[in-house]
Amino acid sequence: MKSFNFHSIKSVKEAQKLASGKSVYLAGGMTTIPAMKHGLASYSDIIDIKNIKDLSGIKVSSKSIRIGAITKHAEVASSKEVRKSISSLALLADGIGDAQVRNRGTIGGSIANNDPTADYPSACLALNATIHTSNRKIHANKFFKDMFETALKKGELIETVEFQIPTKSSYEKFPSPASLYAMVGVYVAKYKSEVIVAVTGAQSVVYRCKEIENALNSNFSASAIDGVKIKSSGLNSDIHASSDYRAHLIKVLAKKAVTGCK
Amino acid sequence: MASLVGSRVERKEDKKFLTGKGRYTADINLANQTYAYFVRSPHARASISKVDVSKASNAPGVVKILTGDDLAEDKIGGLIAGWKIVSQDGTDMKVPAHPPLANNTVNYVGDHVAVVIAETLDQAREAADLVRVDYKVLKAVVKTSDALNSKPIHEGIDKNLCFDWGLGDKSKTDEAFSKAEKIIKIDLVNNRLIPNAMEPRASIGDYNPSSENLTLYTTNQNPHLTRLVLSAFCAIQPEHKFRVVAPDVGGGFGSKIYPYAEDAVIAWTAKKIERPVKWVAERTESFLSDCHGRDHITHAELAVKNDGKIVGLKVETIANLGGYASLFATVTPTYLYGPLVLGLYDIPVAFCNVKAVYTNTTPVDAYRGAGRPEATYMIERLVEKAAKEMGIDRAEFRSKNFISKFPHQQCLVHNIDSGDYSAHLNKALELSDYKNFENRRTESKSKGKLRGIGFSTYLEACGIAPSAVVMSIGAGVGLWESAEIRFNATGNISVFTGTHSHGQGHDTTFAQIVSDKLGVPIENIDLVHGDTDKGPFGMGTYGSRSLAVGGTAITKACDKIIDKGKKVAAHMLEAKPDEIDFKAGEFIVKNSNKKKTIGEIAFACYLPGQYGEIKSPLPEGVEPGLKETAFYDPVNFSFPAGTHICEVEVDQDTGETKVVAYTAVDDFGTVINPMIVEGQVHGGVVQGIGQALYENARYDESGQLITASYMDYTMPRANNLPELRIDYTSTPATSNPLGVKGCGEAGAIAAPPAVMNAVIDAIDIDISMPATSEKVCNALQKNKKNNKEAA
Numbered sequence A: 001m002k003s004f005n006f007h008s009i010k011s012v013k014e015a016q017k018l019a020s021g022k023s024v025y026l027a028g029g030m031t032t033i034p035a036m037k038h039g040l041a042s043y044s045d046i047i048d049i050k051n052i053k054d055l056s057g058i059k060v061s062s063k064s065i066r067i068g069a070i071t072k073h074a075e076v077a078s079s080k081e082v083r084k085s086i087s088s089l090a091l092l093a094d095g096i097g098d099a100q101v102r103n104r105g106t107i108g109g110s111i112a113n114n115d116p117t118a119d120y121p122s123a124c125l126a127l128n129a130t131i132h133t134s135n136r137k138i139h140a141n142k143f144f145k146d147m148f149e150t151a152l153k154k155g156e157l158i159e160t161v162e163f164q165i166p167t168k169s170s171y172e173k174f175p176s177p178a179s180l181y182a183m184v185g186v187y188v189a190k191y192k193s194e195v196i197v198a199v200t201g202a203q204s205v206v207y208r209c210k211e212i213e214n215a216l217n218s219n220f221s222a223s224a225i226d227g228v229k230i231k232s233s234g235l236n237s238d239i240h241a242s243s244d245y246r247a248h249l250i251k252v253l254a255k256k257a258v259t260g261c262k
Numbered sequence B: 001m002a003s004l005v006g007s008r009v010e011r012k013e014d015k016k017f018l019t020g021k022g023r024y025t026a027d028i029n030l031a032n033q034t035y036a037y038f039v040r041s042p043h044a045r046a047s048i049s050k051v052d053v054s055k056a057s058n059a060p061g062v063v064k065i066l067t068g069d070d071l072a073e074d075k076i077g078g079l080i081a082g083w084k085i086v087s088q089d090g091t092d093m094k095v096p097a098h099p100p101l102a103n104n105t106v107n108y109v110g111d112h113v114a115v116v117i118a119e120t121l122d123q124a125r126e127a128a129d130l131v132r133v134d135y136k137v138l139k140a141v142v143k144t145s146d147a148l149n150s151k152p153i154h155e156g157i158d159k160n161l162c163f164d165w166g167l168g169d170k171s172k173t174d175e176a177f178s179k180a181e182k183i184i185k186i187d188l189v190n191n192r193l194i195p196n197a198m199e200p201r202a203s204i205g206d207y208n209p210s211s212e213n214l215t216l217y218t219t220n221q222n223p224h225l226t227r228l229v230l231s232a233f234c235a236i237q238p239e240h241k242f243r244v245v246a247p248d249v250g251g252g253f254g255s256k257i258y259p260y261a262e263d264a265v266i267a268w269t270a271k272k273i274e275r276p277v278k279w280v281a282e283r284t285e286s287f288l289s290d291c292h293g294r295d296h297i298t299h300a301e302l303a304v305k306n307d308g309k310i311v312g313l314k315v316e317t318i319a320n321l322g323g324y325a326s327l328f329a330t331v332t333p334t335y336l337y338g339p340l341v342l343g344l345y346d347i348p349v350a351f352c353n354v355k356a357v358y359t360n361t362t363p364v365d366a367y368r369g370a371g372r373p374e375a376t377y378m379i380e381r382l383v384e385k386a387a388k389e390m391g392i393d394r395a396e397f398r399s400k401n402f403i404s405k406f407p408h409q410q411c412l413v414h415n416i417d418s419g420d421y422s423a424h425l426n427k428a429l430e431l432s433d434y435k436n437f438e439n440r441r442t443e444s445k446s447k448g449k450l451r452g453i454g455f456s457t458y459l460e461a462c463g464i465a466p467s468a469v470v471m472s473i474g475a476g477v478g479l480w481e482s483a484e485i486r487f488n489a490t491g492n493i494s495v496f497t498g499t500h501s502h503g504q505g506h507d508t509t510f511a512q513i514v515s516d517k518l519g520v521p522i523e524n525i526d527l528v529h530g531d532t533d534k535g536p537f538g539m540g541t542y543g544s545r546s547l548a549v550g551g552t553a554i555t556k557a558c559d560k561i562i563d564k565g566k567k568v569a570a571h572m573l574e575a576k577p578d579e580i581d582f583k584a585g586e587f588i589v590k591n592s593n594k595k596k597t598i599g600e601i602a603f604a605c606y607l608p609g610q611y612g613e614i615k616s617p618l619p620e621g622v623e624p625g626l627k628e629t630a631f632y633d634p635v636n637f638s639f640p641a642g643t644h645i646c647e648v649e650v651d652q653d654t655g656e657t658k659v660v661a662y663t664a665v666d667d668f669g670t671v672i673n674p675m676i677v678e679g680q681v682h683g684g685v686v687q688g689i690g691q692a693l694y695e696n697a698r699y700d701e702s703g704q705l706i707t708a709s710y711m712d713y714t715m716p717r718a719n720n721l722p723e724l725r726i727d728y729t730s731t732p733a734t735s736n737p738l739g740v741k742g743c744g745e746a747g748a749i750a751a752p753p754a755v756m757n758a759v760i761d762a763i764d765i766d767i768s769m770p771a772t773s774e775k776v777c778n779a780l781q782k783n784k785k786n787n788k789e790a791a
């Protein structure tokens, strides 16, 4: 690991003042630190945002849940409010990595990182999330650009993530056995006006599966998915799963999710 | 004092390990220490025209950069294959040179090219980036199945063939097959595994220019042998001025038996620069450069009579050695494999052919079980298949063919001293509730899951090994063991053993034996191992040999202590030595209450006199001190055996396979500490489940290891496992006084076929290890399609 300056700061303002082309924000460090240790990334300044109070906490209203960026996965998983209003979100958080990762990793870090196999991005899409940053509001549909690429500009800081509470929802994940990241994850959320089906792990970036959405919009049941054809072309293929297997899993998981919707 | 042998004594070593006080090689830091970083080949196969260190040498903090040229200049020798194998045509095995730093060619990704020594690790790593190596990339041979048909990767080694070895009577076997009523055939791949010891390898070299002594601290299972190889073959330092210390070692599983290139280079470099040099592997380096395990392709055939009696066995195996022949690489797929293909069955004739090949992959060597898991996987898959094809119950088919009289001379090599195979089979049948399995299958089905059951009745050969026997078949060294019992004047004991504990719990087990033998409380007994300057020469720990061979040496040393104690006690108590009984730590004159404790005897031996009178407690001719050494060369291998029964459930939609029940009933002979043995069985079984369901080292076509991190190489996790049901039966070994057989590898040997037989039983189609979700899912879909077509 190359040497760097370390800044532990208390406000968003300070964070933005220190941010530069060679700096990085540090939340849980679950992604950033391994990357630095492996020599895949190096920075002149590490800006630790874990002590910015404004970025923590979970607030629930009748329509939405707002989760501060530095909220840890374990906190979301055990939050009574989240469990009550969007239990699938708490379960998603509970299924991220292992206990160590859940006790350090944060929602903001996960979303900013936008790993194609991460879980939270699918929640953002399926739950119509708005990402509140230091500069603006970004709808989830416009946030996840490509593999490890988001709409965030240099130095822009995620402050909170706001999820719309659905009528019912469910997240089904098939973890990759080695890494525990999603080989495929399918998030189904039913709103009064529409059904959203977000898929992670299967392409270079999280996406909405229109084929399954269409089927479910006309008939919200697992059997409605039987007739859907998921093409394997364009899906990820790697040593853990071929694109065919991923296509197969999307359907299996979507059906399970629909059945499990609460 | 109650007997400790057989009781669940808590592990003496756990306190330090569980409280973070273990002292591993990486924990050692020496004054004036430098740091090493290795420049490794990014190519599977290449020739090197030039290694340019000029820019790197000027980088900040660099102390020295050394390459293969420097090594050659200093006449440092190469690493060796320690066991000579002779091919069927009478020619010796072919072994390429294996210099610790590459000499013009590299043969796997991670092969060692240069070492950079700097003041800090970061400086060494950064300078290593500046070393310019001119590689000419050559076509790599990667797959085991391609090696024999490819151009040689090593000059002069035709077909990449190290040896073509045969064991058994080929013509008699062919004859048995020609008369067989039924022949069952199977094709198997034994997947390549990466050992993944929790502690990555590390070495620290420390040279003292004043005394001219060299010390190497290293993560090793076998410090004396490491010293021997580095002295005698690499010519780094004469043995008597060379100390090798293997302090606490965090797991080995075989991968730390051998001296590695890094050990040789670090020892040599420390001597050269006259400063301590420290190297600690990064996890990626462990994946790339720790010797891998398994990697066989096998075709086997079983000749059977219609009544299910086996009449012959034929096995043909191609074993991948990787880029070079590592220390035990040649014996692992031959003498540790071939004799064991018979399993615990009474098979009258057999022939086993093994072709060992070189490929541009990480060297393959002994890994937990070493040859025996491969043999067991073959015979247990084959037997299960035979039972199924012949419509005979899997338990019945097996027991029909069990060896039932002992001693039993097998048709290949081993003479099995003791066993009772029906005993562990029957106990396992009961413990696993075999008779109600079909109910459980139906129950699973109602939940949409496919349930399967699989057996593995195994035999292994441990306690290696009688020196004269193994040296007659190619071993470069004898495989005896040593022990020294050193009483201190105050009555406590240091026990020195030539074996090495890196997770096995020797500190406790060996102390239990000594405590029982000498009647000294266990807390007053300390086991010392892993330092060539302390104890006598020993052969290390592997092949479940430590207790059977090392424990016997300890027992013999205890006997010598007792003999001497009797002489001293007799003199002190004015009796004859043959009038003295020794029991529970006391020397007692027969039929009297005259006695001396062993502590009093130790005291007298070290302080042989008294105030005011010239009188020694020692009889004439008896030397002062109480310390005895014993070497033990075993008379035979020991033969643990057992029955493992596995049940799996397969998710029909995803193919995900879970082990839902696992029963292990093992016959390890005498069990000294059932708790420690359970731990060994747990660990072994989990490694076996890992091989069957998860683990797989994979290379791409160019020879890049694509499973070089935990993101891609799947290890079994606690939540992948059911509660393991474990029990024992016992037929004591007759070849050692303790009656012990060895338990360290059994789980890893027995589990893979038990799990795979269960998977195949569940899905009714043959697949290879590991049974990943996708593989199982595809098999299920293929089945569905076939069934549809058939209908």
Ligand SMILES: Cc1cc2nc3c(=O)[nH]c(=O)nc-3n(C[C@H](O)[C@H](O)[C@H](O)COP(=O)(O)OP(=O)(O)OC[C@H]3O[C@@H](n4cnc5c(N)ncnc54)[C@H](O)[C@@H]3O)c2cc1C
Residues within 6 Å of the ligand: A024, A025, A026, A027, A028, A029, A030, A031, A032, A033, A049, A069, A070, A095, A096, A097, A098, A101, A104, A105, A106, A107, A108, A109, A110, A112, A113, A115, A117, A118, A119, A120, A152, A156, A157, A158, A159, A179, A180, A181, A182
């Ligand atoms: C073993 C392991 C298993 C894992 N398994 C899973 C899994 O199953 N599913 C899953 O989804 N994830 C998984 N992860 C990833 C985990 O969820 C991480 O927590 C997450 O990817 C990054 O979060 P972090 O808080 O650690 O971010 P950091 O590593 O601190 O930061 C990651 C990136 O985000 C940026 N960043 C952080 N916070 C902000 C912010 N508020 N605003 C703007 N930028 C910010 C950082 O600058 C950095 O570039 C796993 C990680 C590990 C190590």
